[in-house]
Amino acid sequence: MxxxxxxxxxxxxxxxxxxxxxxxxxxxxxxxxxxxxxxxxxxxxxxxxxxxxxxxxxRSADRQVRQVQWTSDDAWLLRMKDGRELTATLRHFRVQGGQIILNLVLAGRHGPLTLWLAPDNAQESIRRQLRMRLGRLPPHGLRADA
CATH class of the missing domain: 4.10.860 (DNA Excision Repair, Uvrb; Chain A)
Structure with a gap:
């Protein structure tokens, strides 16, 4: 596979x-x-x-994020405003209508980082790809509020 x-x-x-x-x-x-x-x-x-x-x-932390990558091996990489690249883990997600809410935990940081992907900031094709891939995640170890 x-x-x-x-x-x-x-x-x-x-x-x-x-x-x-x-x-x-x-x-x-x-x-x-x-x-x-x-x-x-x-x-x-x-x-x-x-x-x-x-x-x-x-002051929300998502204002520092400039690029998001979800790699084929399920790693999340975030490129920040200052050029740093941080790794994150998907804690849970929620799909509501046309928007996707991702709750990530950054390596070495306390507290979650929430990214809202809505029609005003993410293309439909990206949101569709994310919904399809999120739908394939195993139910254990990850809480999906969909």
């Missing part, structure tokens, strides 16, 4: 997480506008929520 061919693509952060964060911010604004707290406290909570969500989206 032949191994699956490698997949390499350029990566730029998706706008989907930012849209979700903005939706969350809108919900905070609505909740605070109908609450019975005093106006200074309402404004403080709204400001804190906006700053926290903007900071988390803008």
């Amino acid at each position: 032949t191994s699956a061919p490698g997949i390499r693509f350029d990566y730029r952060p998706s706008r989907v997480p930012l849209g979700l964060a903005m939706s969350g911010s809108c919900l905070v604004v609505v909740a605070m506008s109908i609450s019975h707290l005093s106006w200074p406290i309402r404004l403080l909570v709204i400001a804190m929520a906006l700053v926290a969500q903007a900071t988390s989206v803008l």
